[in-house]
Amino acid sequence: MYWGSLSEFLEMGGYGLYVWTSFIITALCMVWEILALWRRRAAAIAESRGIVRDIG
Amino acid sequence: MIPWFGTVAALAIAVGLYIGLLVAPTDFQQGEAYRIIFVHVPAAWMSMFLYVVMAVWAAVGLGLNARLSFMMTQAIAPTGAMFTFLALLTGAMWGKPTWGAWWVWDARLTSELILLFQYAGVMLLRTSIDDQRRADRASGVCALVGVVNIPIIYFSVQWWNTLHQGASVSMTAAPKMATVMLTGMLLMTFGFWMYSLAVILSRARCVILERESLQLWSKPSSVAEVAGVR
Amino acid sequence: MLQAVSLSCRRGDRRLFSGVNVTVQPGTLLAVVGENGSGKTSFLRMLCNLLAPEEGAVLWHGVDIRRLKEQYYAQLTYIGHLNGIKDDLTATENLLLTAALTGDRPSEASVRDALEAVGLKHRIHHLPTRVLSQGQKRRVALARLWLSTHPLWLLDEPFTSLDQAATALVTERLRSHLQSGGLAVVVTHHEVALPSEMVQRLRLDG
Amino acid sequence: MSRPGLWETLRGIIWRDVLLAIRRRSDVAISVLFLVIVASLFPLGVGPEPAVLRTIAAGVLWVAALLACLLSLGRVFTADYLDGVLEQMLLIPQPLPVLVAGKVFAHWVVSGLPVVLLSPLLGLQFGLEGEALGMLVLSLLLGTPTLSMIGSIGAALVLGVRGSGLLVALLVLPLYVPVLIFGAGAVTSSMAGIGGEANLSLLGACLVLSVFFAPWATASALRIALE
Numbered sequence: 044m045y046w047g048s049l050s051e052f053l054e055m056g057g058y059g060l061y062v063w064t065s066f067i068i069t070a071l072c073m074v075w076e077i078l079a080l081w082r083r084r085a086a087a088i089a090e091s092r093g094i095v096r097d098i099g
Numbered sequence: 100m101i102p103w104f105g106t107v108a109a110l111a112i113a114v115g116l117y118i119g120l121l122v123a124p125t126d127f128q129q130g131e132a133y134r135i136i137f138v139h140v141p142a143a144w145m146s147m148f149l150y151v152v153m154a155v156w157a158a159v160g161l162g163l164n165a166r167l168s169f170m171m172t173q174a175i176a177p178t179g180a181m182f183t184f185l186a187l188l189t190g191a192m193w194g195k196p197t198w199g200a201w202w203v204w205d206a207r208l209t210s211e212l213i214l215l216f217q218y219a220g221v222m223l224l225r226t227s228i229d230d231q232r233r234a235d236r237a238s239g240v241c242a243l244v245g246v247v248n249i250p251i252i253y254f255s256v257q258w259w260n261t262l263h264q265g266a267s268v269s270m271t272a273a274p275k276m277a278t279v280m281l282t283g284m285l286l287m288t289f290g291f292w293m294y295s296l297a298v299i300l301s302r303a304r305c306v307i308l309e310r311e312s313l314q315l316w317s318k319p320s321s322v323a324e325v326a327g328v329r
Numbered sequence: 330m331l332q333a334v335s336l337s338c339r340r341g342d343r344r345l346f347s348g349v350n351v352t353v354q355p356g357t358l359l360a361v362v363g364e365n366g367s368g369k370t371s372f373l374r375m376l377c378n379l380l381a382p383e384e385g386a387v388l389w390h391g392v393d394i395r396r397l398k399e400q401y402y403a404q405l406t407y408i409g410h411l412n413g414i415k416d417d418l419t420a421t422e423n424l425l426l427t428a429a430l431t432g433d434r435p436s437e438a439s440v441r442d443a444l445e446a447v448g449l450k451h452r453i454h455h456l457p458t459r460v461l462s463q464g465q466k467r468r469v470a471l472a473r474l475w476l477s478t479h480p481l482w483l484l485d486e487p488f489t490s491l492d493q494a495a496t497a498l499v500t501e502r503l504r505s506h507l508q509s510g511g512l513a514v515v516v517t518h519h520e521v522a523l524p525s526e527m528v529q530r531l532r533l534d535g
Numbered sequence: 536m537s538r539p540g541l542w543e544t545l546r547g548i549i550w551r552d553v554l555l556a557i558r559r560r561s562d563v564a565i566s567v568l569f570l571v572i573v574a575s576l577f578p579l580g581v582g583p584e585p586a587v588l589r590t591i592a593a594g595v596l597w598v599a600a601l602l603a604c605l606l607s608l609g610r611v612f613t614a615d616y617l618d619g620v621l622e623q624m625l626l627i628p629q630p631l632p633v634l635v636a637g638k639v640f641a642h643w644v645v646s647g648l649p650v651v652l653l654s655p656l657l658g659l660q661f662g663l664e665g666e667a668l669g670m671l672v673l674s675l676l677l678g679t680p681t682l683s684m685i686g687s688i689g690a691a692l693v694l695g696v697r698g699s700g701l702l703v704a705l706l707v708l709p710l711y712v713p714v715l716i717f718g719a720g721a722v723t724s725s726m727a728g729i730g731g732e733a734n735l736s737l738l739g740a741c742l743v744l745s746v747f748f749a750p751w752a753t754a755s756a757l758r759i760a761l762e
C-alpha cells in the first residue's frame with residue numbers, strides 16, 4: 044500500500060480535486076450509460092410484446 | 100455473453116483501480132495528478148479503437164449489404180462518443196495542474212475534439228434520415244470517410260512536436276515503478292474494452308428489438324413467427 | 330431482351346411486391362399498372378439500376394445489369410417523373426446537353442425537329458424553360474425520345490400533364506420505336522393506345 | 536449509336552454547370568460577397584492595429600474562404616436532385632466517380648476560383664505583402680479544390696435530408712481542419728521567414744488524396760441518396 048492515511052489518499056498530493064473529478068465523472072458516465080441502456084431495453088421489449096399481444 | 104463481459108469488466112476495472120490508486124507510486128515530475136492517466140489513456144484508446152471498429156462494421160455493411168453490421172455501427176457510436184468525451188474531459192483535468200491550462204490548441208487535443216464531432220456527425224446523420232436503409236448506408240459512408248482522422252490523431256504527437264506527451268506514457272520514474280503503472284493502465288484498458296463489448300452488444304440487442312417491432316407494425320403476418328420465437 | 334427475375338422490393342419496412350417475373354421482347358411494350366404506392370416507380374427504377382432489388386435480378390440479354398453497368402446505361406433512355414431539365418437553360422440547350430451526355434449526338438437542326446415533333450412552337454425553343462407551363466416542360470423532356478437512338482426506353486408516367494394531342498404524338502413515337510425493334514417499359518395510369526399484340530400488362534398490387 | 540468519349544462527357548458536365556452559373560450570376564456573387572463581408576468584419580471586431588491584423592490575416596482569410604465554400608456546397612447537387620438531372624447523371628454510360636469529379640471541378644470553378652482571385656485584394660486589406668501575399672494565393676489555389684472535393688461528400692450524404700444545411704457543416708468541417716491548418720500555416724511560416732513550402736506540399740498531398748478518394752465516396756453517397 045502506497046498511502047499513509049485516508050486523508051492523504053483523498054488529497055492526492057494537492058491534486059485531489061482534479062483526480063477525483065476525473066474518476067467520478069468517468070464512473071458516472073458509465074453507470075448512466077448502463078442505466079439508460081437498461082431502460083431502453085425494457086421499453087423495446089415492452090413495445091414488441093405489446094404489438095404481439097395487440098395484433099397476434 | 101453480456102453478463103460475462105460485464106463481470107470481467109468489473110473485475111478488471113476494480114483491480115486496475117486498486118493498482119492505479121492504491122499501489123502505484125507517485126510520478127516524480129507530475130505528482131499525484133498523473134493518476135488521471137489511469138482513466139484518461141484507456142478512454143482515449145477506446146475512443147479511437149471504437150471508431151475504427153465502427154468503420155470496419157460500416158465497410159462490411161456497405162460491401163456485403165448486411166443489415167446486422169449496420170446495427171453494430173449504430174450500437175458502437177454512442178459508446179465511442181462517450182469515451183471521446185471522457186478522454187477530453189479527463190485530459191482537461193490533467194492539463195490544468197500540469198500545463199496550467201484546461202485546454203491548449205495542440206494537435207492531439209484538436210484532433211480528438213474533431214473525433215467527437217465525427218461521432219456526433221455519424222449519429223446525427225442517422226437520426227435525420229427517415230428511411231432506415233438509407234440512414235444505415237449514409238452514416239456508414241460518413242463513418243468510413245472519417246477514418247482518415249484516426250492516423251492523424253494517433254501520429255499527431257510524433258508529427259507535430261507539441262505539448263502533449265508521447266504515446267507510451269513517459270516514464271520519468273524508475274523502471275520498476277513503470278511496470279506497476281503500466282500494469283494498472285493495461286488492466287484499466289482491458290476493463291474498458293470488456294465494458295464496451297458488454298454495453299455495445301446489449302445496445303445492439305435493443306436496436307434489433309426496436310427495428311423488429313417497427314417491422315411488426317407494418318407486417319402483421321409475421322407476428323406469429325416472432326411470437327413463437329419469444 | 331429485358332428480363333426481371335423474381336424481383337422483390339421493400340421500401341422502408343413495407344414490402345411492395347415480391348417475386349415479379351416478366352420478360353420484355355424487342356418490339357413490345359410493358360405497361361406497368363397498379364394503385365398509388367404499389368411500387369410502380371420502384372419497379373422502373375430497379376430496371377435501370379437506380380434502386381437495388383431486395384431479391385432477384387434484372388437481366389439484359391441474359392446478363393445481370395449490375396454487372397453491365399455503363400454498357401447497359403448506353404442502351405437505355407430513362408425519363409422519370411421528374412423532367413430532368415434545367416430551368417435556366419433553353420429547351421434547345423437542355424436537349425443538346427442531355428443528349429450529348431447520354432450518348433446521342435444530335436445536330437441543332439434535329440433538336441429543333443424533335444421540339445417541333447412534340448408540338449412546341451419555334452419561338453419558345455430559345456426561352457429558358459422556367460417560363461414554360463408544366464405540360465410544355467413535360468414535352469421538352471419527352472422530346473428526348475425523338476433524339477434517342479437507344480433500344481430500351483423506360484418511362485415513368487409519360488402522359489401526365491400532357492394534353493390529348495401530345496399524348497397521341499408520344500404514342501405514335503412509341504409505335505415507331507417498337508416497330509423498329511425497340512423495347513419500352515411504361516409506368517402509367519392511362520391506357521396506351523397501341524395494338525394489343527405490342528402491349529403486355531403488368532399489374533403490381535401488394 | 537456511338538458512346539461519346541469520357542472527355543467529351545466530362546466537358547459536357549462541366550460546361551452545363553458553368554453555363555448555369557453564368558445564367559445565375561447572383562449565386563456566385565453572393566458567396567464572393569459573403570467572403571468579403573466576413574473578412575471585413577474582423578478588422579472591425581479586433582481593431583485596426585496593422586500589426587495585429589497582419590498576424591491574424593492568414594487564419595481569418597482562410598476561415599472566410601472555408602465558410603464561403605461551405606455556403607456554396609448546397610448548390611453542388613441539390614438543384615440537380617430536385618429537378619431530376621441528378622437521376623439522369625447516374626445513368627450516363629460513364630463511370631460515376633469521374634462524372635462526379637467533373638461536377639466538383641465545375642463547382643470549384645464557380646465558387647473556389649473567385650475566392651482565389653479575390654484573395655490578393657483581401658490580403659492587402661490585412662496588410663500582407665510580397666511573398667506572404669503570393670503564398671496566400673498559392674495556398675488557396677491548392678487548398679480550395681480540396682475543400683470542394685471533401686465538401687461534395689457531405690453534400691451528397693445530406694441530399695434531401697431535413698436540416699441539411701447545418702448537418703453538412705457538422706459532417707464536413709472536421710475534415711476541413713487539416714486543410715485549414717496547412718493553408719494558414721503556409722502563409723504564417725512564410726511571414727516568419729521559414730518559407731511555406733513544407734505546408735504547400737502537405738496541401739498538395741491533401742489535394743491528391745482527396746482527388747483519388749472523394750469522388751468515389753461521393754458517387755456511392757449519391758447512389759445511396761437516390762435509392
